[in-house]
Amino acid sequence: GQQVMQIPQYQHVQEGEDFTTYCNSSTTLSNIQWYKQRPGGHPVFLIQLVKSGEVKKQKRLTFQFGEAKKNSSLHITATQTTDVGTYFCALSGNTGKLIFGQGTTLQVKP
Amino acid sequence: DAGVTQSPTHLIKTRGQHVTLRCSPISGHKSVSWYQQVLGQGPQFIFQYYEKEERGRGNFPDRFSARQFPNYSSELNVNALLLGDSALYLCASSLAPGSYEQYFGPGTRLTVT
Numbered sequence: 001g002q003q004v005m006q007i008p009q010y011q012h013v014q015e016g017e018d019f020t021t022y023c024n025s026s027t028t029l030s031n032i033q034w035y036k037q038r039p040g041g042h043p044v045f046l047i048q049l050v051k052s053g054e055v056k057k058q059k060r061l062t063f064q065f066g067e068a069k070k071n072s073s074l075h076i077t078a079t080q081t082t083d084v085g086t087y088f089c090a091l092s093g094n095t096g097k098l099i100f101g102q103g104t105t106l107q108v109k110p
Numbered sequence: 111d112a113g114v115t116q117s118p119t120h121l122i123k124t125r126g127q128h129v130t131l132r133c134s135p136i137s138g139h140k141s142v143s144w145y146q147q148v149l150g151q152g153p154q155f156i157f158q159y160y161e162k163e164e165r166g167r168g169n170f171p172d173r174f175s176a177r178q179f180p181n182y183s184s185e186l187n188v189n190a191l192l193l194g195d196s197a198l199y200l201c202a203s204s205l206a207p208g209s210y211e212q213y214f215g216p217g218t219r220l221t222v223t
Binding site: 041044048090092098099 | 141145155206208
């Protein structure tokens with residue numbers, strides 16, 4: 001079945017530094033969603049990307065969908081302590097079943 | 111509007127026992143999905159229900175079952191619990207099946223001893 005690989009698994013940054021997590025698939029994706037899960041919390045929807053080469057921004061967060069629709073990235077500019085958590089990419093098929101990547105856990109040192 | 115609610119919050123069971131977890135979706139959402147999240151991993155899809163019918167099933171044994179009620183709430187049942195069933199069980203609701211954003215509840219933390 002479809003799978004998505006997410007790297008890195010962990011990232012420790014100093015507050016103010018940038019952060020990027022990557023999501024890669026061997027097959028073409030119809031769309032990709034990004035979720036954030038705070039420690040002890042539940043996944044919270046961030047965004048969905050559908051179009052080839054799509055770039056969306058949410059304040060300091062920039063989401064990209066690759067031209068071939070096989071990869072995606074989430075970039076955070078000037079991290080803050082509130083950015084701490086695990087970021088998941090997830091494939092969403094026609095049935096709505098989400099296939100999650102392994103996640104990237106971000107730690108931010110103040 | 112209330113978000114997705116789940117009960118109970120925490121649960122401790124013994125191997126071989128049975129457990130029922132409950133979920134109420136956001137008002138107006140007709141699709142409910144269940145996920146299992148083991149510590150340090152991403153959520154794994156278990157079931158999706160829409161209009162009281164099963165629309166999808168993940169790679170879980172028959173010990174796992176679920177149903178959706180006329181008011182769109184849902185129950186997840188797990189029989190003959192194993193130690194490996196210890197996990198956070200998440201319920202997510204969406205307007206309908208398909209590529210819609212899913213809203214997750216706080217989860218039920220199940221510990222099997």
